Amino acid sequence: MYTPHTERDIAQMLEKIGVGSLDDLMAVPDALKIRAELDVVPALPEYQIARRLSRMAAKNAAADAISFLGAGAYRHYVPPAIATLAMRGEFLTAYTPYQAEVSQGYLQAIYEWQTYICLLTGMDIANASVYDGATALAEGAIMAINANGRKKILVSRAVDPNYRAVLKTYCDGLDVAIDELPVAADGSTDQSSLAAALESKDYAAIAIQSPNFFGVVDALSPASADAARASGTVPIAVVSEAISLGALATPASWGAQIVVGEAQSFGVAQAYGGPYVGFIASTTEHMRRIPGRLVGRTVDNRDQTAYVLTLQAREQHIRRERATSNICTNQAHCALIATIYLALVGKSGLRDIAGLNLERSRELATAVSSVPGCDLRFDGPFFNEFVVDVHRPAEEVLVELQERGILGGVALGRFYPEYADSILMTATELTTTSEIAALASALTEVTNVPARV
Amino acid sequence: MSPHASEPLIFDIGEEGRANGYVEPSRPHVEFLPKALLRDDLPLPDNTELDVVRHFTRLSHRTFGIDLGFYPLGSCTMKYNPRVNDQMANLPGFRDLHPYAPDGLSQGALQVMYELERSLASLFGMAAFSLNPSAGAHAELAALLIAKKYFRDNGRSQRDKVIVPDTAHGTNPASAAMCGFKVVSIPSDARGRVDVDALKAAVGPDTAVCMMTNPNTLGLFEDRVHEITAAVHAAGGLMYYDGANGNAIMGNVRPGDMGFDLMHLNTHKTFTIPHGGGGAGHGPVGVAAHLVDYLPTPVVRAVPKQGADPGLAPSDRLTFSLDFDRPKSIGPMRSFWSNFAHAVRALAYIYANGAEGLKRVSQLAVLNANYIRVGIKDVLETPYDEICRHEFVASAQELKKANGVRALDIAKALLDRGYMAPTIYFPLIVPECLMIEPTETESKETLDTFVAALRDIVATAKADPQSLFDAPVNTVVGRVDETRAARQPDLRWRPPA
Numbered sequence: 013m014y015t016p017h018t019e020r021d022i023a024q025m026l027e028k029i030g031v032g033s034l035d036d037l038m039a040v041p042d043a044l045k046i047r048a049e050l051d052v053v054p055a056l057p058e059y060q061i062a063r064r065l066s067r068m069a070a071k072n073a074a075a076d077a078i079s080f081l082g083a084g085a086y087r088h089y090v091p092p093a094i095a096t097l098a099m100r101g102e103f104l105t106a107y108t109p110y111q112a113e114v115s116q117g118y119l120q121a122i123y124e125w126q127t128y129i130c131l132l133t134g135m136d137i138a139n140a141s142v143y144d145g146a147t148a149l150a151e152g153a154i155m156a157i158n159a160n161g162r163k164k165i166l167v168s169r170a171v172d173p174n175y176r177a178v179l180k181t182y183c184d185g186l187d188v189a190i191d192e193l194p195v196a197a198d199g200s201t202d203q204s205s206l207a208a209a210l211e212s213k214d215y216a217a218i219a220i221q222s223p224n225f226f227g228v229v230d231a232l233s234p235a236s237a238d239a240a241r242a243s244g245t246v247p248i249a250v251v252s253e254a255i256s257l258g259a260l261a262t263p264a265s266w267g268a269q270i271v272v273g274e275a276q277s278f279g280v281a282q283a284y285g286g287p288y289v290g291f292i293a294s295t296t297e298h299m300r301r302i303p304g305r306l307v308g309r310t311v312d313n314r315d316q317t318a319y320v321l322t323l324q325a326r327e328q329h330i331r332r333e334r335a336t337s338n339i340c341t342n343q344a345h346c347a348l349i350a351t352i353y354l355a356l357v358g359k360s361g362l363r364d365i366a367g368l369n370l371e372r373s374r375e376l377a378t379a380v381s382s383v384p385g386c387d388l389r390f391d392g393p394f395f396n397e398f399v400v401d402v403h404r405p406a407e408e409v410l411v412e413l414q415e416r417g418i419l420g421g422v423a424l425g426r427f428y429p430e431y432a433d434s435i436l437m438t439a440t441e442l443t444t445t446s447e448i449a450a451l452a453s454a455l456t457e458v459t460n461v462p463a464r465v
Numbered sequence: 466m467s468p469h470a471s472e473p474l475i476f477d478i479g480e481e482g483r484a485n486g487y488v489e490p491s492r493p494h495v496e497f498l499p500k501a502l503l504r505d506d507l508p509l510p511d512n513t514e515l516d517v518v519r520h521f522t523r524l525s526h527r528t529f530g531i532d533l534g535f536y537p538l539g540s541c542t543m544k545y546n547p548r549v550n551d552q553m554a555n556l557p558g559f560r561d562l563h564p565y566a567p568d569g570l571s572q573g574a575l576q577v578m579y580e581l582e583r584s585l586a587s588l589f590g591m592a593a594f595s596l597n598p599s600a601g602a603h604a605e606l607a608a609l610l611i612a613k614k615y616f617r618d619n620g621r622s623q624r625d626k627v628i629v630p631d632t633a634h635g636t637n638p639a640s641a642a643m644c645g646f647k648v649v650s651i652p653s654d655a656r657g658r659v660d661v662d663a664l665k666a667a668v669g670p671d672t673a674v675c676m677m678t679n680p681n682t683l684g685l686f687e688d689r690v691h692e693i694t695a696a697v698h699a700a701g702g703l704m705y706y707d708g709a710n711g712n713a714i715m716g717n718v719r720p721g722d723m724g725f726d727l728m729h730l731n732t733h734k735t736f737t738i739p740h741g742g743g744g745a746g747h748g749p750v751g752v753a754a755h756l757v758d759y760l761p762t763p764v765v766r767a768v769p770k771q772g773a774d775p776g777l778a779p780s781d782r783l784t785f786s787l788d789f790d791r792p793k794s795i796g797p798m799r800s801f802w803s804n805f806a807h808a809v810r811a812l813a814y815i816y817a818n819g820a821e822g823l824k825r826v827s828q829l830a831v832l833n834a835n836y837i838r839v840g841i842k843d844v845l846e847t848p849y850d851e852i853c854r855h856e857f858v859a860s861a862q863e864l865k866k867a868n869g870v871r872a873l874d875i876a877k878a879l880l881d882r883g884y885m886a887p888t889i890y891f892p893l894i895v896p897e898c899l900m901i902e903p904t905e906t907e908s909k910e911t912l913d914t915f916v917a918a919l920r921d922i923v924a925t926a927k928a929d930p931q932s933l934f935d936a937p938v939n940t941v942v943g944r945v946d947e948t949r950a951a952r953q954p955d956l957r958w959r960p961p962a
Contacts, residue, residue, distance in 0.1 A: 367491025
C-alpha cells in the first residue's frame with residue numbers, strides 16, 4: 013500500500029532500467045533465497061485497520077480508570093493546541109535538520125527547548141533531547157566518566173529503580189561499577205552514608221533524584237556538596253517529574269553539575285510508556301562531553317540570524333568509535349511538544365500547575381492516612397507523590413482496589429522487598445476530590461480486614 | 466508577514482501575567498513546602514495561546530517535511546506517513562494508558578506489542594524480537610550488550626573485537642565502543658562490497674561480532690554474505706545485521722536465512738513512523754534462538770485464553786502479560802517498555818500491506834532507486850554502475866575537478882528547487898558522495914521532475930558555477946555560518962541582565 017505505481021509505470025521504468033521484471037531487480041544467490049512462508053496477517057482495507065486497532069484500544073480499561081499511578085509517568089492536563097501545532101505535517105514528517113536552510117523552524121524550536129531546560133534547571137547548556145529519563149541518567153553518568161576517567165558511579169537507592177536498572181545495563185557494557193546509597197528514615201538519601209562514600213576519590217559521579225522515587229524532595233546537603241567537590245565527584249541531579257521544576261529550588265542551587273531527566277509531564281502522552289523525552293543539561297565545563305544533537309544560533313551569508321546543528325565533532329557520524337555517545341536519533345517531536353507546552357502554560361501556568369500538584373497530593377495524603385491501617389511511610393517533604401504503608405501485602409490491596417475500579421498506585425515490593433506493604437500514590441492537578449474520596453472509601457474496605465494468621 | 470522575515474524567539478514575545486486559564490490559580494507554594502526548598506524565580510515567558518499558535522505555525526512554515534515535497538535523504542527512508550497510523554496511536558485507549566497499568570487492564574496494548582513482535586520475527590527470520598530499544602543506535606547497543614553477556618556467560622570474554630566494514634553507519638563503531646569492544650574496520654572491494662578475503666583474514670578467536678548492513682550503505686547487495694557468516698561462525702563469532710536498510714529486503718530475503726544471529730530494525734524508517742524532526746524512533750532488536758534469553762526486558766508473554774471462542778483471530782484467543790523475570794537478560798534499555806505509540810503505527814502499516822504488500826513495497830523502492838540512477842548516470846558519476854537496491858550513491862568528484870562544484874553545492878541547489886537534499890559525504894569511501902533514496906511512495910512523475918532538476922543543476926554547474934556556490938537563495942536563510950556556530954557556541958537564549 014501507499015505506492016503510486018500503475019502497471020504501465022512499472023513497465024516503462026523497467027524498460028528504462030533495462031531489466032525484465034521486478035523479480036529480476038531483486039535477484040539474489042540461491043543460498044540466500046527466502047525459505048519460509050511469511051506469517052503475517054493478510055492485508056486489510058483502512059476501515060478494517062481502524063476497526064481492529066480500535067477494538068484493541070478499547071480493551072485497555074486502565075486508560076480511563078480512576079488512577080493514582082505515577083512513579084515516572086504522569087497524567088497532566090494537555091492543552092489541545094499542542095496537538096494542533098505538533099501534528100502539523102511540516103514538523104511531523106521532517107527528519108534531523110541536517111540542511112539548515114530548510115529547517116530553520118525546527119532548529120529554532122529545539123533552540124527554544126534547550127533554553128527552557130536551562131531556565132528550569134539552572135544549568136548553562138542543554139542538548140536537543142535523548143530517549144528518556146533513564147537513558148539520560150546513563151548518558152549523564154558517561155559524561156562524568158569521560159570527565160574524570162573514574163570507573164565507579166554512586167547512586168542513591170531513592171533514584172527511580174527503572175533508571176538504576178538502565179544505568180546498570182549501560183555500565184555493564186562499559187565495565188563500570190555501581191554502588192548504591194541507602195534511604196534515610198524520612199525517605200531522602202542518607203547523607204551520612206553519602207559523606208562517608210565521598211571520602212573516596214573513586215567515584216565519577218553521585219546521582220540523586222528530586223523529587224525522588226518516593227516523592228520526597230531530595231538533594232546533596234551543603235556538606236555533601238562540599239565533599240563531592242573535594243573528591244572530584246560530579247553531582248548529577250535526576251528529575252523524573254518535570255512539573256516539580258515549576259516549584260522546587262533548581263538542582264543548580266544545591267551544586268548539581270549535570271541535570272538529567274524526563275519531560276513527559278510537559279504535554280507528552282502516557283502512551284503505555286513511550287515515546288517520552290529525556291533531557292540532559294550541564295554546566296559549561298561539560299559542553300564538549302554532552303551527547304547527541306545540539307542546536308546553535310549563528311548567522312547566514314546575508315548576516316541574518318540562523319540556527320544550525322553544531323559541535324558535531326562530538327557525534328558518531330563524525331567521530332565513529334571515539335564519539336561521546338552512539339546516539340543518533342533524539343526525541344525531537346516529543347521535545348517540540350514539551351516546548352509548545354511550556355510556551356502555552358508559561359510562568360503563570362507552570363506555577364499554578366505545580367501548586368495544584370502540591371495541594372491535591374496533600375489532600376490525598378490526608379485522606380489516605382486517615383484510613384485505619386494506612387500510614388505515610390516517610391515524613392520527608394514531598395511534591396506530588398508519597399508512600400503509604402497499608403500493613404498488608406500491597407499487591408493484594410491494589411488488586412482489591414482494582415476490583416472497585418481504582419488503580420491505587422504502584423506496589424513498591426517489586427523494587428524494594430523491604431517495602432512489600434507499601435504503595436506509591438500520586439495526585440496531579442487532574443485528581444479530583446471525589447476520586448480521592450472514592451479511594452479513601454475503597455481503602456477503608458480493603459484494609460479493614462482481620463489480620464490473617 | 467513575509468516568509469523571509471525572521472521569527473522572534475518565544476522568549477521575546479510574551480508579557481508576564483498573560484495566563485491562559487488551563488488550570489485554576491493555586492495557593493502559594495510556601496503553604497505546602499518550606500521556603501528553602503522552593504525556587505525564587507521562574508524566568509519563563511507568559512504568552513497568549515494565539516501568540517503561541519502563530520509562533521509555532523510560522524516555525525512550521527520554515528520547516529521542510531515529506532508533506533511538502535520529495536525527500537530523497539539516503540539511508541533515512543523518508544516515505545509517506547499514512548495518517549490512519551497517527552489516528553490509531555492517538556486513540557484514548559492507547560494514548561492515556563499508564564505504563565504501570567495492570568496487565569489485565571492493558572490486554573489490547575499487549576496484543577499490539579505481541580502481534581508486531583511476531584510479525585517482525587516472521588518477516589526477518591529471527592526467533593524473537595524485543596520492542597524495548599528506542600531507536601536504531603539504541604538497538605545496536607542492546608545487541609552488542611547481548612553479545613557481550615553471551616560470551617561472558619560462556620566463558621569467552623576474550624572476544625573483544627567487533628568487525629565493521631568501512632561503509633558502515635557511524636553508529637556501528639560508536640555502539641561497539643560503548644560496550645568496550647575494539648573496532649576492526651574492513652575495507653570495501655572494487656565492487657563496493659565487503660572485501661571477503663580481508664574479512665576472513667581479520668576473523669579469529671578474538672572476534673566477538675561482525676556488523677553488516679545488507680544492502681550496504683552504497684545500496685549494493687552483499688551477495689557473498691553467506692560466506693561471511695560462515696567464516697565468522699566458524700571462528701565462534703556472532704553476526705549482526707544493521708536493519709537500517711530493511712526497506713530493501715522485505716519478502717525477498719531475511720537476515721535469519723542469511724545467517725545473522727542478531728539484528729535491529731528502524732521501524733520508524735521501514736514501517737512509516739513519522740520521523741518528527743529526528744525522533745522519536747523505534748528500534749526493535751531481534752535474535753536467533755540461542756540468544757532469546759538475553760533480550761532486554763520486558764518481553765510480552767502469551768498463553769492460551771481459557772474458553773476462548775475458536776472462531777476468533779489467533780491473537781484474540783491469547784492472554785498477555787509483561788515478562789520481567791528473565792535472569793539472563795541484559796536488563797532494560799529504557800525507562801518503560803517500548804515506544805509503544807510507534808508500535809501501534811508499525812502494526813497499522815503491516816495490516817495495510819500484509820506479507821505480499823510488504824514484498825511489493827521493497828520491490829518498488831528498488832525500482833524507484835534504479836530509475837533515478839539510470840536517469841542521471843550520464844551526467845553524474847555513479848561509481849558502482851550496476852543494479853542497486855533501495856538507494857544508490859553518485860559522486861560530484863568530476864564536477865569538482867572541472868568546475869569546483871561540490872556535492873554540498875548540488876545539495877543546496879536542490880533546496881532552491883523545492884527538494885530536500887540527499888545525504889551527502891556518506892558513506893565516507895566515495896568522495897563528494899550523494900546518497901539518494903527515493904522510497905516506494907513516490908510516483909514516476911515526481912522522479913522524472915527530480916531527475917530533470919538534477920540534470921539542470923549539473924548543466925548549471927558547468928555554465929555558471931557561481932550561481933551554485935551562492936545557493937540556496939529561495940530559502941528563508943542563505944548558507945549558514947557553521948564555523949561561527951562551532952567556534953562561538955550560542956546554545957540558548959539568556960534573559961536580559
